[in-house]
Amino acid sequence: MVKREEENMAIIVEGRGMALVILVLSYILFYVFMYLxxxxxxxxxRTLPPMAAIPEGIGRAAEMGRPVMFTPGIAGDLNDPTQGPxxxxxxxILGYIARECAKTGVKLDVFMPxxxxxxxxxxxxxxxxxxxxxxxxxxxxxxxxxxxxxxYLTAVLGYFQRERPATNFLIGGFYYESVxxxxxxxxxxxxxxxxxxxxxxxxxxxxxxDYMLLAEELYAAGASISKDPDILGCLRGEDxxxxxxxxxxxxxxxxxxxxxxxxxxxxGW
Amino acid sequence: xxxxxxxxxxAGLWVxxxxxxxxxxxxxxxxxxxxxxxxxxxIGITLGVSxxxxxxxxxxxxxVPMLQGKYHYxxxxxxxxxxxxxxxxxYRWVSRYPIAILVGAGFGLGMRGVLIPNITQQVISxxxxxxTGAGAVDWWNxxxxxxxxxxxxxxxxxxxxxxxxxxxxxxxxRWIIMIGLGAYFGNTVLFRMxxxxxxxxxxxxxxxxxxx
Amino acid sequence: xxxxxxFWEKLARIDRRVFYWILFIGLMVPFIRPLGLAITVSPSTRxxxxxxxxxxxxxxxxxxxxxxxxxxxECMPATAACTKLLIRQGAKLxxxxxxxxxxxxxxxxxxxxxxxxxxxKYGEDYVYLGFYAGGEAVVAxxxxxxxxxxxxxxxxxxxxxxxxMKNINKATDIRLVLSSDTGDWCSYYIRQWRxxxxxxxxxxxxxxxxxxxxxxxxxxxLFGMSVGxxxxxxxxxxxxxxxxxxxxxxxINISHILVIIAVLLGNIGYFASRGKRR
Amino acid sequence: xxxxxxxxxxxxxxxITTIIMFVEFFxxxxxxxxxELRTWAIIIANIALGLGAVRLLAEHVxxxxxxxxxxxxxxxxxxxxxxxxxxxxxxxxAAKHDPSSNPVYNWLFKWPYTSLGQTLYAITGxxxxxxxxxxxxxxxxxxxxxxxxxxxxxxxxxxxxxVIWSGIPVIGRWFxxxxxxxxxxxxxxxxxxxxxxxxxxxxLGRERGFYGEVAGE
Numbered sequence: 007m008v009k010r011e012e013e014n015m016a017i018i019v020e021g022r023g024m025a026l027v028i029l030v031l032s033y034i035l036f037y038v039f040m041y042l043x044x045x046x047x048x049x050x051x052r053t054l055p056p057m058a059a060i061p062e063g064i065g066r067a068a069e070m071g072r073p074v075m076f077t078p079g080i081a082g083d084l085n086d087p088t089q090g091p092x093x094x095x096x097x098x099i100l101g102y103i104a105r106e107c108a109k110t111g112v113k114l115d116v117f118m119p120x121x122x123x124x125x126x127x128x129x130x131x132x133x134x135x136x137x138x139x140x141x142x143x144x145x146x147x148x149x150x151x152x153x154x155x156x157x158y159l160t161a162v163l164g165y166f167q168r169e170r171p172a173t174n175f176l177i178g179g180f181y182y183e184s185v186x187x188x189x190x191x192x193x194x195x196x197x198x199x200x201x202x203x204x205x206x207x208x209x210x211x212x213x214x215x216d217y218m219l220l221a222e223e224l225y226a227a228g229a230s231i232s233k234d235p236d237i238l239g240c241l242r243g244e245d246x247x248x249x250x251x252x253x254x255x256x257x258x259x260x261x262x263x264x265x266x267x268x269x270x271x272x273x274g275w
Numbered sequence: 276x277x278x279x280x281x282x283x284x285x286a287g288l289w290v291x292x293x294x295x296x297x298x299x300x301x302x303x304x305x306x307x308x309x310x311x312x313x314x315x316x317x318i319g320i321t322l323g324v325s326x327x328x329x330x331x332x333x334x335x336x337x338x339v340p341m342l343q344g345k346y347h348y349x350x351x352x353x354x355x356x357x358x359x360x361x362x363x364x365x366y367r368w369v370s371r372y373p374i375a376i377l378v379g380a381g382f383g384l385g386m387r388g389v390l391i392p393n394i395t396q397q398v399i400s401x402x403x404x405x406x407t408g409a410g411a412v413d414w415w416n417x418x419x420x421x422x423x424x425x426x427x428x429x430x431x432x433x434x435x436x437x438x439x440x441x442x443x444x445x446x447x448x449r450w451i452i453m454i455g456l457g458a459y460f461g462n463t464v465l466f467r468m469x470x471x472x473x474x475x476x477x478x479x480x481x482x483x484x485x486x487x
Numbered sequence: 488x489x490x491x492x493x494f495w496e497k498l499a500r501i502d503r504r505v506f507y508w509i510l511f512i513g514l515m516v517p518f519i520r521p522l523g524l525a526i527t528v529s530p531s532t533r534x535x536x537x538x539x540x541x542x543x544x545x546x547x548x549x550x551x552x553x554x555x556x557x558x559x560x561e562c563m564p565a566t567a568a569c570t571k572l573l574i575r576q577g578a579k580l581x582x583x584x585x586x587x588x589x590x591x592x593x594x595x596x597x598x599x600x601x602x603x604x605x606x607x608k609y610g611e612d613y614v615y616l617g618f619y620a621g622g623e624a625v626v627a628x629x630x631x632x633x634x635x636x637x638x639x640x641x642x643x644x645x646x647x648x649x650x651x652m653k654n655i656n657k658a659t660d661i662r663l664v665l666s667s668d669t670g671d672w673c674s675y676y677i678r679q680w681r682x683x684x685x686x687x688x689x690x691x692x693x694x695x696x697x698x699x700x701x702x703x704x705x706x707x708x709l710f711g712m713s714v715g716x717x718x719x720x721x722x723x724x725x726x727x728x729x730x731x732x733x734x735x736x737x738x739i740n741i742s743h744i745l746v747i748i749a750v751l752l753g754n755i756g757y758f759a760s761r762g763k764r765r
Numbered sequence: 766x767x768x769x770x771x772x773x774x775x776x777x778x779x780x781i782t783t784i785i786m787f788v789e790f791f792x793x794x795x796x797x798x799x800x801e802l803r804t805w806a807i808i809i810a811n812i813a814l815g816l817g818a819v820r821l822l823a824e825h826v827x828x829x830x831x832x833x834x835x836x837x838x839x840x841x842x843x844x845x846x847x848x849x850x851x852x853x854x855x856x857x858x859a860a861k862h863d864p865s866s867n868p869v870y871n872w873l874f875k876w877p878y879t880s881l882g883q884t885l886y887a888i889t890g891x892x893x894x895x896x897x898x899x900x901x902x903x904x905x906x907x908x909x910x911x912x913x914x915x916x917x918x919x920x921x922x923x924x925x926x927x928v929i930w931s932g933i934p935v936i937g938r939w940f941x942x943x944x945x946x947x948x949x950x951x952x953x954x955x956x957x958x959x960x961x962x963x964x965x966x967x968x969l970g971r972e973r974g975f976y977g978e979v980a981g982e
Binding site: 283286287288290291292294295298299302311312313314315316317318319320321322323324325326327329330331332333336337348350351352354355356358359361362368371372373374375376377378379380381382383384385386387389390392393394397398400401416419420422423424426427428430431448449450451452453454455456457458459460461462463464465467468470471472473474477 | 770771774775776778779780781782783784785786787790791802803804805806807808809810811812813814815816818819821822835836839840842843844845846847848849850851854855858862864868870872873874875876877878879880881883884885886887888889890891892893897906907908910911912913914915916917918919921922923937940941943944945946947948949950951952953954955956957958960961964967968975976
């Protein structure tokens, strides 16, 4: 299936060597700490307030007798390099939210504008309700599909005032809809938890949500709930990579004053 | 767009104008029948447009090449239709196969795509000193960006407690992040207001208060 | 909640709809009565203008309309001003766009530069190749072989039958590229055109991209940059033809002042009512 | 056996696809498989839209059947519009390979559709305004920094800023060109690691949350 046309001494594409080193190094670190985690090594993790607030948000909905809304933003199809992984991370978090909703009997509405993610969403909800012993409460009607960004936004806006959800989860790959949903959600007094790795939308979710998962936290959210050794191990690996980068930056920064660019060249390899 | 002269154009213009007001009745007043009408109009039309576009994409990317001899394109077409197994409870799991390819492609492209622009290039830009002949201001910016980036990255250390030295660094990091978010927010205001002013202008244009 | 609110508390809790009405009406005012506040030209716009002025008659320039109809208010003024300038320099234009409503945008562009386009002959002085899809891969393809992406122009005429396109088939045949974006298209052109082939490139899209591409502009990768509608207004000033963006800048000014006033009210209300509570 | 088919094979396909993308990126050579898989993914995603359409229409048919208060007449309207749009587009496409060649499709696309698009795109103007009013309050140092940076940039973008004080654009430009850089850069870096770790677990078949499986079970 794969054919190589040219034989050359160099096998790595020019300028991508360091990227490969970083990838391999990260993977090794992730693996080592995942292994240690499974062996029972304790890895402390900073609690993520947004995750801790999920039960609070759902409890609030139960008290008020109103639904809970979840949406991953317009994002992109699962094969989209930047949006796809965010959608998947959001669906993982949705699994937890759904279980909490099933426990408390709160109605959950999911607005999912991504057709390729529909099967995963359905499967996740079904499993969550099953795990709580209430499979009969799950129905595919909980998932609302709307094609394209702006119509999806209008549908969510209409839903907000018609159904008045008590809690909104805006977690995933957001674009311009973030600020509108965040503010419109605020206007109906909803408690809101946001999350995205799309830098251009972070300011708006920070401004309009009560809690917010920023960048990496979106992917790591699972750890603070499940204490899954795999996720914790990866987190430790990520932290060590961050320290390595910080060390490189400190050294490079100091070398910069002497105008020694050896590190710049090495990183560009 | 010039002010239309044909009846269909004039009707279109007024329909567009009314639909705009129906949508804006939501922020300016509250959810109401007019908004609901515009909402459902939009969802219905867009679903039609998207399906037509998706269909022509499939014809262009898959069917035409297949008819020209790339017979293996029948595979992704079958995989695509495997997604519809979701509608048949017994065979729901079949939809996982096409999804596995999408997820794999997304992760593969995503992970390889972040290494250079998000990691190495960001470090390189952080440690590249200002050009020769740079003034004090340039050096100050160099120091600010380097220290700021380092502290902000430290803020995201999740498996160590933020105490001692790390505590100071992360607090500074948090401030730096807030400055970034504030500046980004402020910059977006320009774009959004330009768009909204376009609608305000359209409101007047249709009424012929200002020329089109 | 039901207790009587003080004036300061009310100030901190003004109903959103009050702001929305003020904003929508405020934005209409300058269209009826322009304020004409002065506009200063920023260095990135000036660099853009200077480089466009260096275009020689007969040079072929590519204009990438990477915005949809929804972004006309922000992107169209700068695109129109640059198009006018290029036509006056005697450049030949190739116009393309990756959004499927690009036909409407192209018609609008022609309408805004009607006087200039009237002097040109289609096929000899400018061509419209129309819609293309497929993201960065297609931009790369375009750099090496135009005809594989656009076998014909938007009207179905084969490229070889268009006199202007006779010797044009790859990135190096192009004098410069202007990309007006709402998304990532400029970075595709940076990676696939600017870096490998050295084709001069400028971004003339939405304001948010101004921050994103500022490092590229500073590094000399982009020869110039027009930032949103403000860039459009600056270009209109430079070519001496105030148009849409100049008027719109008044609306921008009003809206920005309103935002600042709202922020001040919010803070005054917040601090005054907090003081009371203590 | 069916468990293997339902789970392990799926993870294996994900992993192989991911690795093919890596190989193409890092190693010199012509890797047509990667290009091919990407095209496949695009085809699959386009076909999947029909699934969404089925779901959307089913929801509105249910609304009508159950006479859902306040909504069901609109559901009828939605379905009528969809049918008109789809059939007219189809006729146009069949005739000239261009849906817009049908006048009904063209009219609906040119007026209601684009106008609603512009309207919704611009509606953010309202919400960003009220978001600034509520969020830009100096409750603590964090919020104060957000406020200061935001206000300077807002006044810099408007020409009126320099009329108020000539220093405003200087400071505002500093925030835009330098002030925001470290914060944004840090997000790029940490989000990248988040994705690497998440993708790594998916590659090993250990991240199954999105496949509807609860971790640890």
